[in-house]
Amino acid sequence: MKPQTRFIPAMHFRWLTPYFDVLTNWTLPDRELKERLIEQAEIRPQHKVLDLGCGTATLALLIKQRHAEATVIGIDIDTEILKIARRKVQDAGVTIALHEATSVRLPYPDGAFDRVLCSFAMHHLTHADKRRASAEVFRVLRPGGELHVLDFGKPHTAYCLSVSFVLRWTEELMENIQGLLPRIFQDAGFIDVEETSQRATLAGTVSTYSARKPS
Numbered sequence: 501m502k503p504q505t506r507f508i509p510a511m512h513f514r515w516l517t518p519y520f521d522v523l524t525n526w527t528l529p530d531r532e533l534k535e536r537l538i539e540q541a542e543i544r545p546q547h548k549v550l551d552l553g554c555g556t557a558t559l560a561l562l563i564k565q566r567h568a569e570a571t572v573i574g575i576d577i578d579t580e581i582l583k584i585a586r587r588k589v590q591d592a593g594v595t596i597a598l599h600e601a602t603s604v605r606l607p608y609p610d611g612a613f614d615r616v617l618c619s620f621a622m623h624h625l626t627h628a629d630k631r632r633a634s635a636e637v638f639r640v641l642r643p644g645g646e647l648h649v650l651d652f653g654k655p656h657t658a659y660c661l662s663v664s665f666v667l668r669w670t671e672e673l674m675e676n677i678q679g680l681l682p683r684i685f686q687d688a689g690f691i692d693v694e695e696t697s698q699r700a701t702l703a704g705t706v707s708t709y710s711a712r713k714p715s
């Protein structure tokens with residue numbers, strides 16, 4: 501199924517797509533942040549895990565390295581970024597299914613996943629799409645399944661606050677910066693919604709969140 505919707509590419513400008521991994525590593529402690537998210541998710545060997553807005557599959561690959569027996573699937577709307585992801589997965593010699601789909605219409609049955617992880621993809625979605633995607637994640641998680649998110653959050657230092665005045669006009673960052681992601685997850689039906697960490701980075705406050713579908 502080919503997604504039809506418009507989207508913001510990984511590094512905003514299409515011509516920057518090939519440099520996404522390099523630029524991300526310049527601006528963020530990317531690996532450290534993703535590893536912390538994976539730790540938080542407490543993935544088990546039998547788990548089926550979805551990486552939502554997987555980009556170049558960095559997170560999906562880290563999950564598979566840490567949890568070789570878990571089933572890992574990545575979805576992204578962008579054909580071009582998925583070409584890079586497929587190369588990386590092939591080079592790593594692991595099995596990760598990568599699907600081209602939109603987060604707002606997931607091509608999976610109800611209750612198909614134990615965990616959904618999402619890093620730096622929520623801020624690419626409009627307010628309405630953040631809500632639609634959260635509802636879709638809720639639908640595809642099994643009862644008791646968990647959502648774990650890493651993304652820009654509400655500024656918590658003077659430096660991060662000043663960066664946020666620039667960032668709020670880029671991509672779809674307003675709800676992130678206003679600290680509204682937990683509210684959006686709650687509105688989708690999630691419980692135990694928490695901001696689990698905040699970290700100051702060159703690009704502003706980066707937060708992690710966790711949320712659970714009721715059993």
Ligand SMILES: C[S@@+](CC[C@H](N)C(=O)[O-])C[C@H]1O[C@@H](n2cnc3c(N)ncnc32)[C@H](O)[C@@H]1O
Pocket residue numbers: 505507508509510511552553554555556557558559575576577578581601602603604618619620621624625
């Ligand atoms: C900043 S990148 C993050 C990629 C990856 N998760 C990471 O942390 O390295 C955001 C990703 O979200 C994807 N994206 C944007 N809109 C989307 C949508 N509606 N459905 C699925 N993916 C989307 C983009 O194509 C891009 O790969």
